[in-house]
Amino acid sequence: MNEFTITFLPEKKTISVDKGTDLLTAAIKSGIHIYNSCGGEGVCGRCKVIVKKGEYITERSGRIPEKERKKGYVMACRTTPESDMTVLVPEESRLGDIEVLTEEAKARRLAGLYTPAERIEEERTELKEKIFRHGPLSTKLFLRLPGPSSDDNCGDAERLFREIRKNRDIPVMQMGLANIKKLPRLLRESGWEVTVTLGNRNGTAEVVLIEPGDRSEKNFGVALDIGTTTIVAYLVDLKSQKVLGAKASYNPQVDFGEDVISRIIYAQEQGGLEKLHHAVIDTINVFIYSLTKEQGLTLDDIIAVMCAGNTTMTHLLLKIDPSHIRKDPYVPAANFLPVVRAAEAGIKINPRGLLACLPSVGSYVGGDITAGILSSGMDDMDELSLFIDLGTNGEVAIGNKEYFMACSTSAGPCFEGGGLKSGIRAMKGAIQSVSVKNGKLSYKTIGKERPRGICGSGIIDALSAFLKHRIIDRSGKIKENDICGTRDAGGVKEIVLVAKKDSAIGMDITIDENDIKNLIHSKGAIYTGIDVLLKESGYKKEHLKNVFIAGGLGTALDIRSAINIGLLPDLPEDRFKFMGNTSITGAKLCLLSQEAMEKASLIANKTTYLDLSVNPSFMNNYSAALFLPHTDIELFPSVKKIL
Amino acid sequence: MERVIEKWQDSISELTLGAAKESGGTRANTVKIGGETGIYFLKGEDACPNPPVIAMEVWDMEPENWTDALKSNFGSALKDPAEWARMCVEKFKADLICLRLASVHPDTKDSSAEEAGKTLEKVLKAVSVPLIIVGSGSHEKDNDVVVRCGEVARGENCLFGIAARENYKTLTAACLSGGHSIISEAPIDINIAKQLNILICDMQFPPEKIVIHHATGALGYGLEYTYSIMERTRLAGLSGDRMLSMPMINFVGQEVWKTKEAKAGDEVASDWGPTRDRGALLETATACSYLNAGADILVMNHPKAVEKTKEIIKDLCNVKN
Numbered sequence A: 001m002n003e004f005t006i007t008f009l010p011e012k013k014t015i016s017v018d019k020g021t022d023l024l025t026a027a028i029k030s031g032i033h034i035y036n037s038c039g040g041e042g043v044c045g046r047c048k049v050i051v052k053k054g055e056y057i058t059e060r061s062g063r064i065p066e067k068e069r070k071k072g073y074v075m076a077c078r079t080t081p082e083s084d085m086t087v088l089v090p091e092e093s094r095l096g097d098i099e100v101l102t103e104e105a106k107a108r109r110l111a112g113l114y115t116p117a118e119r120i121e122e123e124r125t126e127l128k129e130k131i132f133r134h135g136p137l138s139t140k141l142f143l144r145l146p147g148p149s150s151d152d153n154c155g156d157a158e159r160l161f162r163e164i165r166k167n168r169d170i171p172v173m174q175m176g177l178a179n180i181k182k183l184p185r186l187l188r189e190s191g192w193e194v195t196v197t198l199g200n201r202n203g204t205a206e207v208v209l210i211e212p213g214d215r216s217e218k219n220f221g222v223a224l225d226i227g228t229t230t231i232v233a234y235l236v237d238l239k240s241q242k243v244l245g246a247k248a249s250y251n252p253q254v255d256f257g258e259d260v261i262s263r264i265i266y267a268q269e270q271g272g273l274e275k276l277h278h279a280v281i282d283t284i285n286v287f288i289y290s291l292t293k294e295q296g297l298t299l300d301d302i303i304a305v306m307c308a309g310n311t312t313m314t315h316l317l318l319k320i321d322p323s324h325i326r327k328d329p330y331v332p333a334a335n336f337l338p339v340v341r342a343a344e345a346g347i348k349i350n351p352r353g354l355l356a357c358l359p360s361v362g363s364y365v366g367g368d369i370t371a372g373i374l375s376s377g378m379d380d381m382d383e384l385s386l387f388i389d390l391g392t393n394g395e396v397a398i399g400n401k402e403y404f405m406a407c408s409t410s411a412g413p414c415f416e417g418g419g420l421k422s423g424i425r426a427m428k429g430a431i432q433s434v435s436v437k438n439g440k441l442s443y444k445t446i447g448k449e450r451p452r453g454i455c456g457s458g459i460i461d462a463l464s465a466f467l468k469h470r471i472i473d474r475s476g477k478i479k480e481n482d483i484c485g486t487r488d489a490g491g492v493k494e495i496v497l498v499a500k501k502d503s504a505i506g507m508d509i510t511i512d513e514n515d516i517k518n519l520i521h522s523k524g525a526i527y528t529g530i531d532v533l534l535k536e537s538g539y540k541k542e543h544l545k546n547v548f549i550a551g552g553l554g555t556a557l558d559i560r561s562a563i564n565i566g567l568l569p570d571l572p573e574d575r576f577k578f579m580g581n582t583s584i585t586g587a588k589l590c591l592l593s594q595e596a597m598e599k600a601s602l603i604a605n606k607t608t609y610l611d612l613s614v615n616p617s618f619m620n621n622y623s624a625a626l627f628l629p630h631t632d633i634e635l636f637p638s639v640k641k642i643l
Numbered sequence B: 001m002e003r004v005i006e007k008w009q010d011s012i013s014e015l016t017l018g019a020a021k022e023s024g025g026t027r028a029n030t031v032k033i034g035g036e037t038g039i040y041f042l043k044g045e046d047a048c049p050n051p052p053v054i055a056m057e058v059w060d061m062e063p064e065n066w067t068d069a070l071k072s073n074f075g076s077a078l079k080d081p082a083e084w085a086r087m088c089v090e091k092f093k094a095d096l097i098c099l100r101l102a103s104v105h106p107d108t109k110d111s112s113a114e115e116a117g118k119t120l121e122k123v124l125k126a127v128s129v130p131l132i133i134v135g136s137g138s139h140e141k142d143n144d145v146v147v148r149c150g151e152v153a154r155g156e157n158c159l160f161g162i163a164a165r166e167n168y169k170t171l172t173a174a175c176l177s178g179g180h181s182i183i184s185e186a187p188i189d190i191n192i193a194k195q196l197n198i199l200i201c202d203m204q205f206p207p208e209k210i211v212i213h214h215a216t217g218a219l220g221y222g223l224e225y226t227y228s229i230m231e232r233t234r235l236a237g238l239s240g241d242r243m244l245s246m247p248m249i250n251f252v253g254q255e256v257w258k259t260k261e262a263k264a265g266d267e268v269a270s271d272w273g274p275t276r277d278r279g280a281l282l283e284t285a286t287a288c289s290y291l292n293a294g295a296d297i298l299v300m301n302h303p304k305a306v307e308k309t310k311e312i313i314k315d316l317c318n319v320k321n
Helices: A023-029 A066-070 A103-109 A117-126 A156-167 A177-189 A252-256 A260-267 A272-294 A311-317 A367-376 A456-468 A513-536 A559-564 A582-592 A594-606 A616-625 A637-642 B075-079 B081-090 B113-126 B139-152 B169-178 B190-202 B223-238 B252-256 B275-293 B303-317
Strands: A003-009 A013-018 A048-053 A056-058 A073-075 A079-081 A085-088 A138-144 A173-175 A193-201 A204-212 A220-226 A230-237 A243-250 A302-309 A354-357 A384-389 A395-399 A404-408 A430-437 A440-445 A486-489 A492-498 A509-512 A544-550 A576-578 A607-609 B014-017 B031-034 B053-059 B096-100 B131-134 B159-163 B181-185 B210-213 B249-251 B297-300
Touching: A003 A023, A013 A023, A023 A079, A056 A073, A066 A073, A138 A156, A138 A302, A156 A173, A156 A177, A156 A193, A156 A204, A177 A204, A193 A302, A193 A354, A220 A272, A220 A311, A220 A367, A220 A582, A230 A272, A230 A582, A243 A252, A243 A272, A252 A260, A252 A272, A260 A272, A260 A311, A272 A311, A302 A311, A302 A367, A302 A582, A311 A367, A367 A384, A367 A395, A367 A544, A367 A582, A367 A594, A384 A513, A395 A513, A404 A513, A430 A456, A430 A492, A440 A492, A456 A513, A456 A559, A492 A513, A509 A513, A513 A616, A544 A582, A559 A637, A582 A594, A594 A607, A616 B190, B053 B081, B053 B252, B053 B303, B075 B081, B081 B096, B081 B113, B096 B113, B113 B131, B113 B139, B139 B159, B139 B169, B159 B169, B159 B210, B169 B181, B181 B190, B190 B210, B190 B223, B210 B249, B223 B275, B249 B252, B252 B275, B252 B297, B275 B297, B275 B303, B297 B303
Parallel strands: A003 A085, A173 A204, A220 A302, A302 A354, A384 A544, A404 A607, A544 A576, B053 B096, B053 B297, B096 B131, B131 B159, B159 B181, B181 B210, B249 B297
Antiparallel strands: A003 A013, A048 A073, A048 A085, A056 A079, A138 A193, A193 A204, A220 A230, A230 A243, A384 A395, A395 A404, A430 A440, A486 A492, A492 A509, B014 B031
16 A cells, blocks of 8 residues: 555644655645744754654654654654554644734734734834835726717727826837727727726836726735745735735745745755745735735736745746756846736736736845835935844845945844744744843743744843843853753753743743854844945944844844844944834835836845855854854943943 | 064063962973064064973873874883973973873773872972973863862963863863963864953953964964964954953974874885984974964974974074164
8 A cells, every 4th residue: 555644633634645755745735834944854853743643664863852752753754654644743843823814813923023004004104204106006097088980080999098198198008919809899888988907017008907987996906025934915005005904924835945045945846846836826815815805805906916025935926947046156037027917927816917026136135125125215315224134034235325235144044933942933922022030031922922932032132131141151151040040951051931831832942052052143144244234335333324124023123132142233222223024015115106116126226236155254254243242342332331 | 764663552461381489389490471562573573572482292191193203202201201291391491391181081091080180290290390281182071180180280370271162161260270371272263262262251260361272283284274363363462352462372293293294104205305304394394384473382292393493483583673
């Protein structure tokens, strides 16, 4: 028998798989999402499951302690069935719900990760006010055409163009054959009253859609942020410019690897690109469907989609082979992508609706960063500003209205809770702040729930508190101290932040020396990226008048803590500004305004991409930054005082 | 044309090794190192207040892997650390003795801290020069031994090694309590060197009692990496970086005598010159390079190389402006 049935508990979901299929793949196929930072390579040890019944072959791994092995724990990615099996997927191995969140749940779960739609609307005023001329990707125009007569006998299409030109100054216009074929009948049946949808396609205007009667009120678009970790969608009324609803969830591509590199590798496997493409498209389609349903709209009412994502995500969205992004000399298929029919990419909206992507700067600085710079408004400023995206790729950009320089620091998934023993993304129950109160450790969780793990802002806070109270030394080693107990866990020292009895996952929530080391590497990478950009452009940190922080940690990041550990340069705190998710903000701006889109293209064009891997001073500066807060304490005078 | 002479804002810390009777020790000779106010041997820049010194290596067991070209200089003294040390000082004029506690390593004799302490005691009695004491390379065992040895040599102001980033706490504590100096070692990385010094000083250890080791490479075996790191360290130290303005040490002999150029017999390398001289020449050449890189202590093996290097130091220091 070469086919076995695997039953996953507690859902009791079953699936038939071929002999040789690992349990991780089986789980993914049956829609159960299991943590796996390494993409099923047997490295991260996050995909632990418990075998309840059945024969199997598994690879022994140091990732599973002897105690757990005896209880039947195995790594799902390294285990293949030899008979029908029953497998329990424990809470700590679960990625969390992937289904669409309700607005309230989303706000709670993603508090600190992404700012809800309304908040972004409000917060925009905090930034330098920048209003782009309203001119969405697609506009609708209600037209009353004069009927033809012997005095006015131009063709139907020319008649339509003539009427459009009375309203709009558009010298070049086009219309596809399909629309021309429909035109004579449609015009006459509608009594010469029609609504045309004009799409901005690559510098010209296209008559995308012609509908009978006045439908100019029904003009909607979707702004998308496709992050390596999270996907966010806004439904936008293109006429009133209001955000009507928002959806967010994990990027289901994490099933195939947590960072862009492992996904590019996966894309090269048989059918890999197809799977990655579908993973993201399916999520988007579910989002759009439920957003339109909630607002009483139909899919036909959505005529434009604007997407911001890093270069790899954009490639995968459009099913373009991303393999050369990770091969020397690291070039993408395209930085500037044309406006295409959304249907071509598999996005289900009006069949003639358009899809545009924000332009990328290079292979590792993508449209999400272009969007970030655009929404920060730093491209209009005389003074020097810095933009930091605290995500897995850790992009950093510096500049003003004259120039931009950007690099990607490959900070790693720490800030999003990855690569940490008890790390989770900023979700309900994530510890988001840690401090020492009355000589004891205290913490706060998102949504005030029982703690499930530590998210990025929590670990930054923890490290800062540990350093300040001498629980760790400046190299991140845990010391004996009066504040919290330390213990040895298999040769690695760790601190128990939450005891098993108080946690929601049935086990201790801990921070060990490896976690601290990972965080030091991440913060060192970001800091060095900033340092190199400053040096390359001949400035000092004091010249930075604004530091815009976006992404993974958003509103919950404590600036003081981030400076204390040497993640951010030692500058007055009022120079730092949180912007939440700038990728979605930028996408929304571009969806609503062609002027913004042109600005984004300008930004992408004038940004110099700096490849840190060939930068001679990077490695030296990097190893200097692998200390708390830095080997050269003089760079952090405010931290020197508290140490 | 007027010569421009660089003026440095800071100087390297000056460290005295060994303690005479009045300072609580039993040494007849103490050795001062460091104190540079500029780059050594650069005409006009520095007056060489404390010329570089040479320590000779003495093991607490007969070294198994040494070649005859090396062993033959010491004869039966190799079996007796005290005798060997006396020979190095009296016959070969070593400024210091570097006692290597090789026998405590679990892979050699796995001898106890107690035994190591006894050996140290004997060597202390046999010679009146200051001592450098280095462990066997087994972190766990060395930590054990160093506590005992730090106690045995209390007040003698020895230089203990080797503190590394993964293993510095016990050694630092032992040196603090015994009043000794410490060697801090980082693998050819100026940042890690500085980080380690910060960590050691965070334990209330005085920075002026630290000697830096950047790992030593023999000539032809990566010497240039160490050389440039040492140069950078010295320039940073003279420019005011307190965590790098420390004397530096190089284990020249240990590295040179590992190379095939030093070890190969006449029958395999007939056109390389006689084995008898080859290793000593390589050791001298390596030592000279490190003198120029800013070394304050050279730990060496071959008496001929020691002799020649001492002459070279003298010549270099006597260059008149």
